[in-house]
Amino acid sequence: MNHPLQCRCGTLKGHVSHPEKVSRGVCYCKDCQAFAHFLGTNGDILDEMGGTDVIATLPKYVTFTQGIEALACMSLTENGLLRWYASCCNTPIGNTPRNFKVSHVGLVHTCLLDPTRTLESSFGPIRMRVNTKHAKGKPKSMLISTIASVLRFMCSLIRARLDGSYKSTPFFAPDRGTPIVPPRVLTSSERERVMNAV
Numbered sequence: 357m358n359h360p361l362q363c364r365c366g367t368l369k370g371h372v373s374h375p376e377k378v379s380r381g382v383c384y385c386k387d388c389q390a391f392a393h394f395l396g397t398n399g400d401i402l403d404e405m406g407g408t409d410v411i412a413t414l415p416k417y418v419t420f421t422q423g424i425e426a427l428a429c430m431s432l433t434e435n436g437l438l439r440w441y442a443s444c445c446n447t448p449i450g451n452t453p454r455n456f457k458v459s460h461v462g463l464v465h466t467c468l469l470d471p472t473r474t475l476e477s478s479f480g481p482i483r484m485r486v487n488t489k490h491a492k493g494k495p496k497s498m499l500i501s502t503i504a505s506v507l508r509f510m511c512s513l514i515r516a517r518l519d520g521s522y523k524s525t526p527f528f529a530p531d532r533g534t535p536i537v538p539p540r541v542l543t544s545s546e547r548e549r550v551m552n553a554v
Contacts, residue, residue: 359478360470361418361449361463363442368423368449370526372413372463377512379505380475381484382407383462384491386554387432388451391439393553394430394542395446401466405493406554409465411479412509414516415452415525418461424526429539432547438539440527442467456528459516460509 358371372378388408392398401408420427428443431454440449448464465475484502485495516522523530542550 357478359468359473361420361467363423363426363445363447363449363467365442365445365447367444368420368426368442368447370418370420370422372411372468373417373419374413375478376480377413377417378479379412379484379509380479380482381410381412381486381502381505382482382495383410383486384408384489384495385487386490386551387436388487389490389554390432390547390550391430391448391451393550394432394546395441395448397446397448397466398553401448401464405491405495407485407491407495409475409482410451410462411465411468411475412460412462414459414512414521415456415461415527416459416516416521418450418463418526420526427537429535429537431539431541432550434541438527438535452527456525456533457517457522459513459522459525461525461527 362369392401426444450461450463483505
């Protein structure tokens, strides 16, 4: 059963298939917090400890059905993660590695909100808490389930690399492995501003 994906204003729409194969967690890293401040919607994205609820899945399970022209991409640094968002309303979509052969996308919860179902009913409970040293508080430890979830997801990444399914992605041109939208890399002053906001 697919789970709907869309930006706040409804311009960009799609869905996530195989929700049972995801790994759901919360990331507290400074870069994720800075991304939220870059979009200017940190109050909607971050929890009270600065965490972002993320659904880790394979790009081949993400499909955009409308408004792909609104998809934008930024990066905090030249070599940092590619962070995708809807330029129409600054809704974060997800994060991918720069190398599309690493078949991973961390979808941000704000593009997965649906009045007919909860995130937990589609993707299960939070099983990972990562980069907790940057949290604004002390999140509950989930060491064992975090390790188990990471190992399980790593196996799916390896399978995607071996069977070539990493080429099936809406974020990269499969023939060249380049992002479908040129990433906007923040200048040092822009980066300093959003990092200071964290």
